[in-house]
Amino acid sequence: MSVFRRRKKGILSEGYLWILMAGLLYVLGLFTRDNSAFLERIYPASWNRALIRILSRITGVMPVSLGEFFVYANVAAGVVLLILLLKKIFTGGFFTLLYRIVTYAALLYFVFMLVFGLNYNRASLREDLALERVNYGTEELILMNEALIERANELRGKVSESDEGVFTLAERRNEIFALAEEGYDAFSEAFPQFGGEYGIAKGIIASEALNYTGITGIFMPFTGEANVNIKGPDLLFPATVLHEMAHQRGIAYEDEANYMAFLVSSYHGYEPIRYSGTMLALINSMNALYKEDRESYRALYETYSEGVKRDLRAYSVFYDAYEGEVNERATKVNDTYLKSNGQVSGVKSYGEMVNLLLEQFMQKGEVVFP
Structure with missing residues (x-):
C-alpha cells in the first residue's frame, strides 16, 4: 500500500x-x-x-x-x-x-x-626531484639561458617547418595526445610516482573562443580530464599537453606544471616535443632575464637561430589578434582562482618555473634533468 x-x-x-x-x-x-x-x-x-x-x-x-x-x-x-x-x-x-x-x-x-x-x-615538486630551494642571481640566469638557447637552436634544426619557415607539427592533434603519453612513460621509469595509466588528453570544442581568453588548456577536476586548446599555434602545443597531464598527476601549481612539461619533454625521444618543451622553458627564462637585465637579454636574443626567431614572431602575431577586454577579464578571473588556492602571486607565478629550472641547472649540472 x-x-x-x-x-x-x-x-x-x-x-x-x-x-x-x-x-x-x-x-x-x-x-x-x-x-x-x-x-x-x-x-x-x-x-x-x-x-x-x-x-x-x-x-x-x-x-x-x-x-x-x-x-x-x-x-x-x-x-x-x-x-x-x-x-x-x-x-x-x-x-x-x-x-x-x-x-x-x-x-x-x-x-x-x-x-x-x-x-x-602538498610539498613542492622539489622533494620528488631532490632539488634544494636556493635563490640564484642574474649571472646564473644568464648561464642557464645560454644553455637553453643552445639546446633550442640545435633542436630547431631537427624539426619540420611550414612554407613560411615556421615550426609545424607533422602530426594531427590527437596523435600528439598519444605521443605525449610516451613522455610520461619514459619519465616514470626514473620517477615511478608519476607513472600509471591515465585518460588521454582531449581537445576543447570551444578552442577558438578560448583564444580570446588566452587560455591554452584546462584541467577538469570533476572528470579528471586534461583538456587542451587545439586552435593555437604549434609551437607550445605539445608542451601544453604535457602541462595539463601534469595536473592529472596531482601537480596543482602552474609553475610546477610548466616545469614538469619541460622535464617530461626532455625524456621524450621525439624532437618536436623536446623542442616545444625547451621553448616553453626558454620563453619563461628569458622573460625573467628581461626584468633583471635587458642588455643581457638583447645580447642573448641575437644568438637565437633564425628559425627560433621566426617561431617566436609567429606565436606573438597569432595571439596579438585575440587581445582585448575578454582576455584581460579572463586573466583577472584566473588570477583570482590561483590566489584563492594559496598561489599568492597569482598569474605572476607562471614565471616561477625559472626557480626550478635554475635549481636543476646549478645543482644537477645540466639544463636537461639527468
Whole structure:
C-alpha cells in the first residue's frame, strides 16, 4: 500500500551533510597550507593520484571532453537558477531553492577539494626531484639561458617547418595526445610516482573562443580530464599537453606544471616535443632575464637561430589578434582562482618555473634533468 512506500532520497536530500563535509574540507585546507606533512599522513599523494587515475580512465572512454559539457551545463543551470531565485522572492519558496543551490555548491566544492584542491597544499615538486630551494642571481640566469638557447637552436634544426619557415607539427592533434603519453612513460621509469595509466588528453570544442581568453588548456577536476586548446599555434602545443597531464598527476601549481612539461619533454625521444618543451622553458627564462637585465637579454636574443626567431614572431602575431577586454577579464578571473588556492602571486607565478629550472641547472649540472 502507498502508506508503506518510502520516498527515494536523491544525492542532495541530506544537504546539510554536504555543507558540513565541504566546511570540514575547507578547514582542512586552511590547516594544511602550512602543514603538508600532516596532509600527506591523512591523504597521501599516491591515493590522490590513484583517484584521478581511475576517474580519468572512466571518462577517457569518451572521445570528447565530458568536463567541457559539465561546465556548459552548470553555466546554463546557474542562469536559470538565478532567474528562478529572483522569481521566488515574490512567489515563495526562496529559501528552499537557495538551500538546494548552496547544497549543490557544497557538493561541487567537496569533490573539487577531494580530487584536486588539496594538492595546492602538498610539498613542492622539489622533494620528488631532490632539488634544494636556493635563490640564484642574474649571472646564473644568464648561464642557464645560454644553455637553453643552445639546446633550442640545435633542436630547431631537427624539426619540420611550414612554407613560411615556421615550426609545424607533422602530426594531427590527437596523435600528439598519444605521443605525449610516451613522455610520461619514459619519465616514470626514473620517477615511478608519476607513472600509471591515465585518460588521454582531449581537445576543447570551444578552442577558438578560448583564444580570446588566452587560455591554452584546462584541467577538469570533476572528470579528471586534461583538456587542451587545439586552435593555437604549434609551437607550445605539445608542451601544453604535457602541462595539463601534469595536473592529472596531482601537480596543482602552474609553475610546477610548466616545469614538469619541460622535464617530461626532455625524456621524450621525439624532437618536436623536446623542442616545444625547451621553448616553453626558454620563453619563461628569458622573460625573467628581461626584468633583471635587458642588455643581457638583447645580447642573448641575437644568438637565437633564425628559425627560433621566426617561431617566436609567429606565436606573438597569432595571439596579438585575440587581445582585448575578454582576455584581460579572463586573466583577472584566473588570477583570482590561483590566489584563492594559496598561489599568492597569482598569474605572476607562471614565471616561477625559472626557480626550478635554475635549481636543476646549478645543482644537477645540466639544463636537461639527468
